[in-house]
Amino acid sequence: TERTGRVARGAAGGTSAHDAEYVEQLEIVYNHSMIKPDFTKIQLRQYHRPRLPRALVRTDRQWQFQIKVQTAKFGKPMDRIAGADGSTVLGSYQSAFGGAAASKTGSIRTESDLSASEGQLAIVEYCEERPLLQLLKGHTVRIVNYYRGDKAKTPISAGGGDRPARKRHHGDKASADDPNDAGASAKIEKPPRLKGPNQAGKNLLPSAADLIGVSKKKKKKDGMSGSAAVGASSGDNNERLREANKVTILPDGVTEVLHPKVHGPFIGEVEDGMTQTGLVTNLFVAPMFRHESEPTDFLMILGKKPSSKHAKEGGEPPALGVCLRPFPANVYSVGQVEPRVKVFQPNTNQEKNFTTPFVTYQIAKAVELSELRNDGEGLSLDEIGSLFESNPIPPNALRMRIKQVATYDRESGHYTTKAIGFEDYPGVEALSRRFTPEGVAAYESSCAASIRLSDLGLQVLHTGASSVHSVSAAMVFLTSRLNAARERKSKMAKNLHFANTSKSKTTANQIALYEKAAKKLEDEWKEIKRRHEVAKFIYEELQFAPWHLSNEFIDVHKNAQGTGMMRLTGLGDPSGRGEGYSFIRESDAKPNKGTGNSDGALNAQIKKITGTENDLRKLTMKQMASLLRSYGMGQKEIDTLKRWDRVHVIRDLSTKAASDGMADGLERYA
Secondary structure, rough: OOOOOOOOOHHHHHHHHHHOOOOOOOHHHHHOOOOOOOOOOOHHHHOOOOOOOHHHHHOOOOOOEEEOOOOOOOOOOOOEEOOOOOOOEEEOOOOEEEHHHHHHHHHOOOHHHHHHOOOOOOOEEEOOOOOOOOOEEEOOOEEEEEEEOOOOOOOOOOOOOOOOOEEEOOOOOOOOOOOOOOOOOOOOEEOOEEEOOOOOOOOOHHHHHHHHOOOOOOOOOHOOOHHHHHHHHHHOOOHHHHOOOOOOOEEEEEEEOOOOOOOOOOOOOOOEEEEEEEEEEEOEEEEEEEEEEEOOEEEEOOOOOOOOOHHOOOOOOOOOOEEEOOOOEEEEOOOOOEEEEOOOOOOHHHHHHHHHHHHHHHHHHHHHHHHHHHHOOOOOHHHHHHHHOOOOHHHHHHHHHHHHHHEEOOOOOOEOOOOOOOOOOOOHHHHHOOOHHHHHHHHHHHHHHHHHHHOOOOOOOOOOOHHHHHHHHHHHHHHHHHHHHHHHHHHEEEEEEEHOOOOOEEEEEEHHHHHEEEEEEEHHHHHHHHHHHHHHHHHHHHHHHHHHHHHHHHHHHHHHOOOOOOEEEEOOOOOOOOOEEEEEEEOOOOHHHHOOOOOOHHHHHHHHOOOOOHHHOOOHHHHHHHHHHHHHHHHHHHOOOOOHHHHHHHHHHHHHHHHHOOOOOOHHHO
């Protein structure tokens, strides 16, 4: 894969197994209670790097530091919040005030339970400036430590997973110290899977030796106790024994041992004897690299912005709650994101299929929330339309969406939600299940990319499924025009140079005409070159769009569709310095047999033509010359064409004539 960019079909079984892996999400993620109906343009511009609101850093606002009271016994480790499969919730840390119940039970039910003021943290940072997909608040992820090599040296992860295998004790009989020893055997003993900290109980297991066991040391013989040589030999044996029993302890995630024939979830391959930590989500898979944090650093957590009703006397703004805690010991840098879902391209069927239930749910949720807050009073049409300011919905389409979930009250002019079951209305909870959390992330990434392209001046070209192909065709036309203009400019420059340097009778008027023509051709070439550079910039920006890169990666690398392969290097590398992969499709000059044309009708038509009288390859040079003369081509032009050039010209002319209905029996060559 690293050399060709084409998926290895021999390892398709292992790749598909990792692709089918699904991470269960929280209930607050499935019901989309934390998802906004729309973003402002400023929020979309800052989507990948959000900024703190200025209201939080006002100079006249006081910061009130909060004190954390630890009720647990001193020295007792805190319970992790992790799933049975080692999954970790993004931001799964309870609030400093209302998360006491969640801290004990490990359950997360509301947004307040996602505060970073309590619990064990791990800092994860994207290395890409604009990742194709970005995790949303509350998403559950899995940290997996992929290992390939000797199973006896498998690292142990804090979340469990695969554990090292050890050989049974050798001997003629079972050990007296260990009644469970089965005696002499060369087979590898596979202990049961290691339980994680949550599964093992509140008290964590003390050490790695207790988890995997250490082979028992043999007792020294009485006669050798006083020998210095034996003592030195025994010390060497103990050192080798400690080195052999050395086990790597990883602080996060679960361990997964890769089979030798399984490639793994990443583009690159995990080398033998190496461990690679990966971040596995339903959106993407990415490698992670751990860094040590500085002990002098600290983490400052800002509270929510106080409302105006909490303002102090005298007009002073309310104080902002601030919590300080030690900086997490585990800091990870996430490598290049390898998407598992496709980002929606604007104005396509995929986007429309998502936005239809999404908008309906947001309308029903907003109307129901207004009724709860305002004693049964719903929302007006203008108030519902203001929910979608960045992506406005036409009034007629908006009324159709509202009609599905709400009824109109003529007296108040407001819409109120329907009763569940009335006119097949399923309720807000059922509407939230009609689209997935992965679709929400793909839609938000698409909106952020659309506003970025609009800021660059690409208002319309990025919409539609064939935008890249249309611009690519225009690039071919402009490139040919640029080459032709360059050639004309070069020829005129040579004529002008010859007129100025030759001793021929060239008048001043002729030289002036040459100079005027050369200047005009120079200006024409510069104008075409400028247009070509603008088209090239547009073409590259459209290729960098997340919907194009995600489609290319999944279609080429994962599904092996078509004859192309990933470019891997050059244009499309997010690092800009050769440290990442380019997901852009590269045309394959020599496609594999297994990746041929998937159009069965076209292949059948080719088989009918090949080897018959319709096959142009069976014609002689004279016969092809006669056909070209029948199309009106001169003999001098025919003589300059080689055999295969004549074949291509006849096929093109026959195809054009057949489409115009003027083939006169030569349509068999079309």
